[in-house]
Amino acid sequence: xxxxxxRRRAWWxxxxxxxxxxxxxxxxxxxxxxxxGGGSSSFYSGQTLTLVVPYGPGGGYDQWPRIMAPYLQKYLxxxxxxxxxxxxxxxxxGTNQVYAAKPDGLTIGDTNAxxxxxxxxxxxxxYQADVTKMDWIGRPDNDPHVIxxxxxxxxxxxxxxxxNQQIKALATGKGSSDYNSxxxxxxxxxxxxxxxxxFSGSSDEKAAFLSGEGATASLSASDIAAITGxxxxxxxxxxxRFSKLPNTPTVIDEAKQHNLSxxxxxxxxALSDVMDLGHAFFAPPGVPADRLQALRTAFQKAMQxxxxxxxxxxxxxxxxxxxxxxxxxxxxxxxxxxxxFVDLLKTSA
Amino acid sequence: xxxxxxxxxxxxxxxxxxxxxIVGTMLGTVVGAIPGLGGAVLLxxxxxFIYNMSIVxxxxxxxxxxxxxxxxxxxxxxxxxxPGAPESAATTFDGYAMTEKGQPARALGIxxxxxxxxxxxxxxxxxxxIPFMDKLTTLFHPSEFLALAVLxxxxxxxxxxxxxxxxxxxxxxxxxxxxxxxDPITGVQRFTGGIIxxxxxxxxxxxxxxxxxxxxxxxxxxxxxRAAAGASNxxxxxxxxxxxVRDGIRDVASHKWLTFRSAVLGTxxxxxxxxxxxxxxxxSYGQASKISRHPELFGTGIPEGIIAPESSSISKExxxxxxxxxxxxxxxxxMAVLMSGFSILGMVPGPQMLTQxxxxxxxxxxxxxxxxxxxxxxxxxxxxxxxxLARVPSRTLVPFVLTLGFLGVYAATGEISQTxxxxxxxxxxxxxxxxxxxxxxAMIGFLLGKVVEDNLYLVRNLQGWASLERPLTALxxxxxxxxxxxxxxxxxxxRARRPADGADATAVDQAAATTDSAPPVSTLAGDRSASGSExxxxx
Numbered sequence: 001x002x003x004x005x006x007r008r009r010a011w012w013x014x015x016x017x018x019x020x021x022x023x024x025x026x027x028x029x030x031x032x033x034x035x036x037g038g039g040s041s042s043f044y045s046g047q048t049l050t051l052v053v054p055y056g057p058g059g060g061y062d063q064w065p066r067i068m069a070p071y072l073q074k075y076l077x078x079x080x081x082x083x084x085x086x087x088x089x090x091x092x093x094g095t096n097q098v099y100a101a102k103p104d105g106l107t108i109g110d111t112n113a114x115x116x117x118x119x120x121x122x123x124x125x126x127y128q129a130d131v132t133k134m135d136w137i138g139r140p141d142n143d144p145h146v147i148x149x150x151x152x153x154x155x156x157x158x159x160x161x162x163x164n165q166q167i168k169a170l171a172t173g174k175g176s177s178d179y180n181s182x183x184x185x186x187x188x189x190x191x192x193x194x195x196x197x198x199f200s201g202s203s204d205e206k207a208a209f210l211s212g213e214g215a216t217a218s219l220s221a222s223d224i225a226a227i228t229g230x231x232x233x234x235x236x237x238x239x240x241r242f243s244k245l246p247n248t249p250t251v252i253d254e255a256k257q258h259n260l261s262x263x264x265x266x267x268x269x270a271l272s273d274v275m276d277l278g279h280a281f282f283a284p285p286g287v288p289a290d291r292l293q294a295l296r297t298a299f300q301k302a303m304q305x306x307x308x309x310x311x312x313x314x315x316x317x318x319x320x321x322x323x324x325x326x327x328x329x330x331x332x333x334x335x336x337x338x339x340x341f342v343d344l345l346k347t348s349a
Numbered sequence: 350x351x352x353x354x355x356x357x358x359x360x361x362x363x364x365x366x367x368x369x370x371i372v373g374t375m376l377g378t379v380v381g382a383i384p385g386l387g388g389a390v391l392l393x394x395x396x397x398f399i400y401n402m403s404i405v406x407x408x409x410x411x412x413x414x415x416x417x418x419x420x421x422x423x424x425x426x427x428x429x430x431x432p433g434a435p436e437s438a439a440t441t442f443d444g445y446a447m448t449e450k451g452q453p454a455r456a457l458g459i460x461x462x463x464x465x466x467x468x469x470x471x472x473x474x475x476x477x478x479i480p481f482m483d484k485l486t487t488l489f490h491p492s493e494f495l496a497l498a499v500l501x502x503x504x505x506x507x508x509x510x511x512x513x514x515x516x517x518x519x520x521x522x523x524x525x526x527x528x529x530x531x532d533p534i535t536g537v538q539r540f541t542g543g544i545i546x547x548x549x550x551x552x553x554x555x556x557x558x559x560x561x562x563x564x565x566x567x568x569x570x571x572x573x574x575r576a577a578a579g580a581s582n583x584x585x586x587x588x589x590x591x592x593x594v595r596d597g598i599r600d601v602a603s604h605k606w607l608t609f610r611s612a613v614l615g616t617x618x619x620x621x622x623x624x625x626x627x628x629x630x631x632x633s634y635g636q637a638s639k640i641s642r643h644p645e646l647f648g649t650g651i652p653e654g655i656i657a658p659e660s661s662s663i664s665k666e667x668x669x670x671x672x673x674x675x676x677x678x679x680x681x682x683x684m685a686v687l688m689s690g691f692s693i694l695g696m697v698p699g700p701q702m703l704t705q706x707x708x709x710x711x712x713x714x715x716x717x718x719x720x721x722x723x724x725x726x727x728x729x730x731x732x733x734x735x736x737x738l739a740r741v742p743s744r745t746l747v748p749f750v751l752t753l754g755f756l757g758v759y760a761a762t763g764e765i766s767q768t769x770x771x772x773x774x775x776x777x778x779x780x781x782x783x784x785x786x787x788x789x790x791a792m793i794g795f796l797l798g799k800v801v802e803d804n805l806y807l808v809r810n811l812q813g814w815a816s817l818e819r820p821l822t823a824l825x826x827x828x829x830x831x832x833x834x835x836x837x838x839x840x841x842x843x844r845a846r847r848p849a850d851g852a853d854a855t856a857v858d859q860a861a862a863t864t865d866s867a868p869p870v871s872t873l874a875g876d877r878s879a880s881g882s883e884x885x886x887x888x
Binding site for chain 2: 056057058062063066067069070083085087088089090092093096125126168173174194196197198199200203204206207208210211212213214226227229311314315316317
């Protein structure tokens with residue numbers, strides 16, 4: 001009996017130890033970052049920077065922070081960068097969380113800045129941030145939004161505009177920036193269209209599009225690059241032509257070609273501004289000026305590091321730095337274009 | 350191609366890769382037993398380590414952990430009715446029932462063996478399919494996603510419910526719970542009561558732990574001791590004939606065809622991104638009971654009921670790799686983290702992966718196989734010890750599992766509201782079992798709710814009725830109709846043929862009786878004798 005008890009106790013101890021070890025391992029891995037580098041700002045040395053990703057792992061909003069983390073850490077001088085995925089509400093939950101965080105410069109996030117502008121215009125349910133008050137840090141990539149068709153369909157942008165049949169346009173979800181931009185463009189060009197949007201992300205949208213569903217898809221240039229040979233962009237929603245797609249016209253080129261009214265061209269260029277905001281990094285409003293400056297400087301230095309540029313290119317991302325100051329201005333400008341969008345955002349279907 | 354396969358193997362053979370594979374698998378196995386830390390959480394925590402690693406060792410670490418998680422998710426499902434991963438819920442049906450019969454070691458033996466064999470079948474199938482991967486993954490249209498989801502709900506709805514109607518109601522309840530949160534089509538919030546933490550709906554961990562673990566703990570709590578459940582009646586030490594780990598291994602060996610079938614099914618379903626991985630174990634279980642000669646025994650703790658879901662447990666992950674690698678469409682949550690890993694390692698998923706990183710693709714397939722073997726060996730070694738945990742009295746077990754459950758939910762969601770919800774789901778699960786509703790059906794309904802909703806919309810807006818002309822969709826619709834109405838048809842036929850078939854019916858009854866009363870291995874013996882006497886009586 002005694003022996004049995006002792007043995008039983010041994011089993012319990014073993015079980016408890018395994019569990020503790022497991023938990024310790026799980027927690028330990030969370031705290032371990034990469035080796036610390038020579039920092040610049042004294043405030044940040046020895047600190048932990050929390051970087052909130054408002055989506056789950058796997059997409060561009062997760063890829064950029066993870067690729068940048070070691071470089072941000074090096075140039076900011078922090079001990080560790082903790083990346084937290086806070087998915088939910090189409091990015092709202094994570095973005096709200098960063099916006100409401102203590103503005104001590106130790107919590108930052110990346111966000112779909114164009115989507116935030118639309119949410120703010122629509123006063124979307126649950127959106128609790130203000131793009132004009134956020135402390136913008138910078139944008140890492142230049143990955144413009146495009147409208148794509150399948151190569152097998154041989155559909156051009158002219159073909160879409162002159163279509164007699166209803167164009168079924170795929171986008172991720174209602175109210176997302178890729179959805180809104182398709183609506184605005186198709187309304188501006190008077191395309192008969194129906195939005196079809198119930199995908200949990202651009203990868204699902206891509207899969208359905210490749211399987212032969214829908215006529216056009218709202219995607220980003222890098223999404224299309226991954227499926228070269230199967231689908232191609234017909235129009236770029238950006239102020240300028242994209243260097244990697246020199247033959248694809250911008251939506252403004254097309255607007256001029258089709259002799260759209262000056263008002264519509266104005267609205268489309270405002271749309272291009274909004275879409276050019278892209279994956280942007282921000283801190284909550286009220287971060288002390290010197291810390292915000294340190295964040296911006298480290299971000300810019302990271303973006304100039306040839307190793308980072310190389311890593312990003314290998315991962316199929318399109319690096320293209322834009323400063324926090326420029327983002328702040330662009331967000332303000334974009335928001336002031338609300339009146340132009342109201343009519344064009346009315347869906348036909 | 351062979352050169353690449355050899356390259357993949359060579360880079361896996363490097364000491365660093367082997368070490369990381371072992372570390373990853375062990376971490377996954379240990380951490381996966383803690384509900385809420387499985388799935389994406391552990392993998393995300395491992396991501397910071399792979400900077401500066403070369404591709405194959407890094408993938409060995411991640412995929413090893415991923416495989417380990419799915420292996421140990423079943424251990425807790427078998428011992429405590431607590432699925433470590435939501436998909437492991439399918440293992441609770443017969444796994445926990447077998448534990449309650451006093452044979453936890455046998456159940457663990459079955460689980461470890463079936464997982465490994467199934468895993469390897471999946472890996473081999475995956476290696477055959479890799480060269481065709483970019484064509485395969487675009488085969489599926491929204492109508493197939495929808496039909497598969499409905500099929501899973503219908504199949505599971507008929508299980509563990511007192512009637513088909515109650516089962517289908519349970520599935521419907523699960524679907525309704527999944528509607529909490531953002532409407533994927535209109536973007537409006539539904540049933541959230543303005544609570545931001547519910548905008549994204551209830552978390553899978555919350556629902557799985559509530560419906561299974563919490564509900565069972567409430568049931569145990571209401572009983573004077575666990576002895577009432579029958580667990581302590583059987584001596585575990587020394588291993589009674591029929592209840593040992595090796596009996597479990599033997600069970601799998603004598604169900605070769607079932608193991609093979611379930612593994613292939615798991616792999617194929619795994620290829621369908623988003624739906625397949627979630628539904629695979631459930632559908633495997635469903636097909637096993639549908640095809641079985643004694644479907645009424647499923648849920649009472651028979652080996653077939655463990656072999657089927659466990660054979661597809663890892664093979665579905667092998668299948669999951671295809672859409673992840675070929676299209677960059679993650680097959681499941683773990684695969685989504687893997688994609689972030691790809692970008693850290695400088696790999697771009699897509700058809701070009703086959704030209705640029707083919708060795709890595711092969712290595713990934715092999716890693717899954719080796720990791721499942723490693724995890725199973727560990728599991729088999731620990732099984733006799735783990736089985737003792739099944740004898741922990743409820744006064745110790747209940748608080749332990751509840752604490753672990755609350756921790757798990759909080760770890761997975763970070764929301765207090767979800768820890769309140771898990772309690773509510775526990776009560777709901779307890780009541781459902783009490784009144785003859787099907788908890789598994791509710792679970793699968795919840796898991797597939799968004800898939801059903803999204804794809805119903807997509808089918809309506811993109812494909813319409815023409816979707817029925819697609820052979821795959823039509824096939825699945827036929828299976829759905831058959832499985833819904835076959836009990837009715839059987840009844841009608843049975844009535845018409847009753848006089849002639851009387852002996853047949855008794856033989857089946859006898860088989861049922863033998864299996865119920867006799868200790869384990871005799872399930873097979875009973876099985877055989879049943880078919881024997883059946884033939885005899887017909888002659």
